[in-house]
Amino acid sequence: MSIPFRYVAKIGGYVLKQHLTGRKRYPLVLMMEPLFRCNLACVGCGKIDYPDAILNKRLSVADALGAVDECGAPVVSIAGGEPLLHKEMPEIVEGIIARKKFVILCTNALLLEKKIGQYKPSPYFTWSIHLDGDREMHDHAVSQEGVYDRAVAAIKLAKSKGFRVTINCTFFDGAQADRIAAFFDTVTGIGVDGITVSPGYAYERAPDQQHFLNRQRTKTLFRDVFRKGRGARKWAFNQSGLFLDFLAGNQTYQCTPWGNPTRNVFGWQKPCYLLNEGTVSTFKELMEGTDWDAYGVGKYAKCSDCMVHCGFEATAVADSVQKPWKAAKVALTGVRTQGAFAPDIPIDRARPAEYVFSANVQKTLTQMREEEAREVAAKATAAE
Numbered sequence: 031m032s033i034p035f036r037y038v039a040k041i042g043g044y045v046l047k048q049h050l051t052g053r054k055r056y057p058l059v060l061m062m063e064p065l066f067r068c069n070l071a072c073v074g075c076g077k078i079d080y081p082d083a084i085l086n087k088r089l090s091v092a093d094a095l096g097a098v099d100e101c102g103a104p105v106v107s108i109a110g111g112e113p114l115l116h117k118e119m120p121e122i123v124e125g126i127i128a129r130k131k132f133v134i135l136c137t138n139a140l141l142l143e144k145k146i147g148q149y150k151p152s153p154y155f156t157w158s159i160h161l162d163g164d165r166e167m168h169d170h171a172v173s174q175e176g177v178y179d180r181a182v183a184a185i186k187l188a189k190s191k192g193f194r195v196t197i198n199c200t201f202f203d204g205a206q207a208d209r210i211a212a213f214f215d216t217v218t219g220i221g222v223d224g225i226t227v228s229p230g231y232a233y234e235r236a237p238d239q240q241h242f243l244n245r246q247r248t249k250t251l252f253r254d255v256f257r258k259g260r261g262a263r264k265w266a267f268n269q270s271g272l273f274l275d276f277l278a279g280n281q282t283y284q285c286t287p288w289g290n291p292t293r294n295v296f297g298w299q300k301p302c303y304l305l306n307e308g309t310v311s312t313f314k315e316l317m318e319g320t321d322w323d324a325y326g327v328g329k330y331a332k333c334s335d336c337m338v339h340c341g342f343e344a345t346a347v348a349d350s351v352q353k354p355w356k357a358a359k360v361a362l363t364g365v366r367t368q369g370a371f372a373p374d375i376p377i378d379r380a381r382p383a384e385y386v387f388s389a390n391v392q393k394t395l396t397q398m399r400e401e402e403a404r405e406v407a408a409k410a411t412a413a414e
Contacts, residue, residue: 033224033268034194036153037132044104045351055288055317057103058344061303063294064089064122068112070138072172080391083398085111087295091118095125097293100313107134107158107290114141120148127154134158136198138177139184146184151192158226159185161197163205164213171202182220189221196224196268203230203243207254214255214265224268227252227277228339244335249279249371257367269339271360273346277337279371281346284326285336289344291316296394301325303340305332307386309394328375331383 041058048056067085089097098106106126113119114137126133135149136158149155162171165178188195197217201210214225229248243251256278259265267274276283287302297309298316305325310316327333350357 034153040104040132041347042351045347049348049351055322057101057291057313058286058289058347059105059107059340060098060101060103061290061292061340062089062094062097062106062108063110063292064094064108064113064116064119065295066111067115068110068138069115069140070112070172070174070177081395083395084295084391087398088116088118089122089293089295091121091125094122094293095129097313098126098129098131101291101293103131103291105132105134107136109136112138112141114145119145123149123155127152130154132156134196136160138172139181140177142184143187146188146191146193149193151194153194156194156196156223157188159195159197159222161217162200162202164209164216167205167209167213171200185217185220185222194223195221196226197222198226198228200228200230201243201251203247205251207251207258210251210255211258211263214259215263218263218265222266224266226268226339227274229277229337243337245337245374248277248335248337252277253279253365253367256365260364260367269343270346270350270357271365272350272357273339273343275360275365276342276346278365278367280366281349282372282374283342283345283349284328284375285333285341286344286348287325287341288317288320288322289347290340296390304336304338306390307384308390324381328377328380331377331380334377334380 045058065085065088066080108119108122110116113135116122119135123133123135132154134156138160142157142159159181160172161178161181162168168178168181169175185195185197199213217225229243229251252274256274272281275281285302290303291313292299292303293313294309296306297311298313299306300308300310300316300320301322302325310319324330325333327336
């Protein structure tokens, strides 16, 4: 793994404290979406399918930093949309760093060369560049030619200026282990500090619903990839060893949706980063008012094929703290790539999926119009 010691020590200490104090549910990474607007239209993304009124909304600096304080997670992952489109993003990042929180700024890198002068290297700051494979794989995933080359150039630029730079990779059905291994060799060669991997997940409104991996294909793909990584190859993953072991089918894990709570332009999203089943106005209401037992593999049909890091990394981290010998074994021997898979959670009794996206969007639009009407009325009254 490539996770810095400062990061490991602080996160490990935080998780251990939660366990020692008997706290059952606690956040590990705050997933912040300060906007949904993006300068790409990826076929596997469900984040840009909103009316312009919503795509034009932004979290203010005060709201963003207020969410950091309210949540208390030691890590903040800023996604979107494309965060570099947010004019106040440098101020948000500076505010998070000032709180001694780790910031992971996720970007497609198209604006990085233009914006990089607004940011400073820090042990608390990481650029996470979206890169879903080699040139052909990535440009296909983002539906635009030339994006891979610009992302690679941005990685080299950021490294030259002293920033910590990782990549985040999502792989879909049809991905080939040989090509992924060669891609990992390439990015390792250009000096990325870590690789974050995840199988594609079928967002409710993603334009392409045909190429997401199910659980069996996910396990087989990652076993094949990790098998090729043994020996002389020195890939550095920016994830816990037990999560990688889970991807390869060697751990039976339920997700921990509250581990990566999401704050976006709607509010606090229930129940997780990937599912939008409604929003609430406070983090306390999210944690105490969500029926967590209604979600997860075997509980809800939408969760059946999910093995994504934002759902299961927190589970793996907690397992590492509770059973450090398991994590040590993976660290010493590597991810197992042979033998039977660990038993999976049965999904035959999961409750049916509820498709509530459109209703939630309409509710938000109605609320926005009501707020705008109140503001207009208040200004008119003040002018009288």
